[in-house]
Amino acid sequence: MLAELRAVLEEVTSVAMTSAMTAAKDEGQGxxxxxxxxxxxxxQVRRTLLAAPVAGEE
Structure with missing residues (x-):
């Protein structure tokens, strides 16, 4: 149960982090x-952003 909770938490925080990085990049941050x-x-940021789904493709 704990492992499942950790996996879900990691997925949620990963999505939020990627979203925040994408927003910062779109605002012109390096x-x-x-x-x-x-x-x-x-x-690592570059690879994360390249692997992120493009908005509107889901």
Missing amino acids: LRRIGTFVGMSHE
């Missing part, structure tokens, strides 16, 4: 600045 704020390298 990958390094976003990465500093979320605790990731700019390359």
Whole structure:
């Protein structure tokens, strides 16, 4: 049960984090600045944003 709860929590927070990173990128923030704020390298941010679904495709 605990593992299932952790998986759901990770999915929800991951979606929220990706959404926030996408919004920051759309507002003109750089990958390094976003990465500093979320605790990731700019390359991790770049990969996360590339893997994120595009709005309207779901």
